[in-house]
Amino acid sequence: MxxxxxxxxxxxxxxxxxxxxxxxxxxxxxxxxxxxxxxxxxxxxxxxxxxxxxxxxxxxxxxxxxxxxxxxxxxxxxxxxxxxxxxxxxxxxxxxxxxxxxxxxxxxxxxxxxxxxxxxxxxxxxxxxxxxxxxxxxxxxxxxxxxxxxxxxxxxxxxxxxxxxxxxxxxxxxxxxxxxxxxxxxxxxxxxxxxxxxxxxxxxxxxxxxxxxxxxxxxxxxxxxxxxxxxxKPPIVLISGNTPKHRYWQWGLVLFALMLGGNAIFGLFLLVDDLSPLSPSQLLYPDVLWFILRCFLLNSMFGVLAWVIYRYLRYSARRRYFTCN
Known part of the structure; x- marks a missing residue:
């Protein structure tokens, strides 16, 4: 079994x-x-x-x-x-x-x-x-x-x-x-x-x-x-700048979003890994609950910021496309 x-x-x-x-x-x-x-x-x-x-x-x-x-x-x-x-x-x-x-x-x-x-x-x-x-x-x-x-x-x-x-x-x-x-x-x-x-x-x-x-x-x-x-299907465009300076700025935002989003996932992964040896009753200890809340909020904030950057880049690309057409 x-x-x-x-x-x-x-x-x-x-x-x-x-x-x-x-x-x-x-x-x-x-x-x-x-x-x-x-x-x-x-x-x-x-x-x-x-x-x-x-x-x-x-x-x-x-x-x-x-x-x-x-x-x-x-x-x-x-x-x-x-x-x-x-x-x-x-x-x-x-x-x-x-x-x-x-x-x-x-x-x-x-x-x-x-x-x-x-x-x-x-x-x-x-x-x-x-x-x-x-x-x-x-x-x-x-x-x-x-x-x-x-x-x-x-x-x-x-x-x-x-x-x-x-x-x-x-x-x-x-x-x-x-x-x-x-x-x-x-x-x-x-x-x-x-x-x-x-x-x-x-x-x-x-x-x-x-x-x-x-x-x-x-x-x-x-x-x-x-x-x-x-x-x-057409690819999703994130880099849409007309000038090299604007494109470099967008590439920087992409890398920043990847670092934020990737390490937000990594942080949540480490949180679950740290909590896995604990029993359900130990998870209810005040210190443990505060640790969980703090780590969850911090990594969620990084993840949300990465998502906002991603949505901004997509919005910029769509706006430029419709403006040019």
């Missing part, structure tokens, strides 16, 4: 997020195909785990690969050389193989292929969740928070693959997008893992962790923009 509970906690959050994106695509593929891609994503997770073990055994016979992991440089080297390429490669294969088969029988839309990449990424997450929860190396809350990350990593090459495979004339410029987008995914994947590892080090290295959630927030924004593109 305990194992069944672990499977449910591992699979349900990714499946719910997959359902959310399935509902948002105007002409989605069949739900059965999407669930099959989800399963292929989980299988690709086990394949990636096996390949990583083989890689580490071979690398450890050449250099002291495990000892390198004691430093942030060693962690970064492992992420960029081993983890990122292997995991993104396995996910890419898990999308390409069934998509190539389906494309021979059906004319797939770019949005369908992009959704396939999200499904595979979430299936990979479900497999990863099961590994962490089964071995009790992460909490349920930590894994739920990390549910979207593999879908965020896969978004660039999922978009490039969708544009190339669904195009009537498979132009060379579309094909060249795929390796570039895959490398982009590997870099983002590796960078997120490095930033999340920085939290375990002393200052000033630990300060790198404060850029993790802003970076994840930017990747979520990128996924949303790519989702609009594959459905033929």
């Amino acid at each position: 305990a194992n069944f509970s672990v499977v449910l906690w591992a699979a349900i959050p990714p499946l719910l997020l997959l359902g959310y994106y399935y509902r948002r695509v105007q002409f989605p593929p069949s739900l059965l195909r999407l669930l099959l891609l989800f399963i292929f994503g989980a299988i690709s997770g086990f394949a990636a785990l096996k390949l990583e073990l083989v890689f580490e055994n071979v690398a450890n016979s050449v250099v002291n690969w495990r000892r390198l992991q004691y430093s942030l440089f060693g962690i970064a080297l492992r992420q960029f050389v081993e983890i990122g390429p292997i995991e993104e490669g396995c996910k890419l294969v898990a999308v390409v193989v069934p998509t190539s088969y389906l494309q021979r029988k059906y004319e797939l839309r770019p949005s369908s292929i992009f959704l396939f990449s999200i499904a595979v990424g979430l299936g990979f997450t479900a497999q990863e969740n099961w590994i962490y929860l089964f071995h009790d190396t992460a909490s349920i809350f930590n894994r739920v928070i990390g549910t979207p990350v593999h879908a965020l990593f896969s978004a660039p090459w999922g978009y490039a693959l969708g544009i190339y495979i669904s195009s009537r004339m498979r132009l060379h410029r579309y094909r060249k997008l795929i390796p570039k987008a895959w490398i982009n995914s590997v870099i983002c994947h590796s960078l997120v893992n490095v930033l999340s590892s920085a939290w375990g080090y002393s200052a000033p290295i630990s300060f790198l962790s404060y850029s993790l959630f802003p970076f994840l927030l930017w990747m979520f924004w990128r996924l949303e923009q790519l989702l609009r593109r594959v459905q033929g």
Whole structure:
């Protein structure tokens, strides 16, 4: 029964997020195909785990690969050389193989292929969740928070693959997008893992962790923009200045909003993490209640300010568009 509970906690959050994106695509593929891609994503997770073990055994016979992991440089080297390429490669294969088969029988839309990449990424997450929860190396809350990350990593090459495979004339410029987008995914994947590892080090290295959630927030924004593109919708414009000075000002506001919004989410995440060991009765202590209220209000204020900046930039872009037309 305990194992069944672990499977449910591992699979349900990714499946719910997959359902959310399935509902948002105007002409989605069949739900059965999407669930099959989800399963292929989980299988690709086990394949990636096996390949990583083989890689580490071979690398450890050449250099002291495990000892390198004691430093942030060693962690970064492992992420960029081993983890990122292997995991993104396995996910890419898990999308390409069934998509190539389906494309021979059906004319797939770019949005369908992009959704396939999200499904595979979430299936990979479900497999990863099961590994962490089964071995009790992460909490349920930590894994739920990390549910979207593999879908965020896969978004660039999922978009490039969708544009190339669904195009009537498979132009060379579309094909060249795929390796570039895959490398982009590997870099983002590796960078997120490095930033999340920085939290375990002393200052000033630990300060790198404060850029993790802003970076994840930017990747979520990128996924949303790519989702609009594959459905033929215009992108949401935030940078609309006519002069370089005005555009630099808007870029600064975007970065400021990402820092505020990302660290507001990070602050709430840390709050829940700090409170998780406490019993329900301990949460009612006056000091604890004051701590919860103070942290919640502070992070909410940062989040609201980031939202106000975002709405201001969108309003400025719309006003400029209607003024010019």
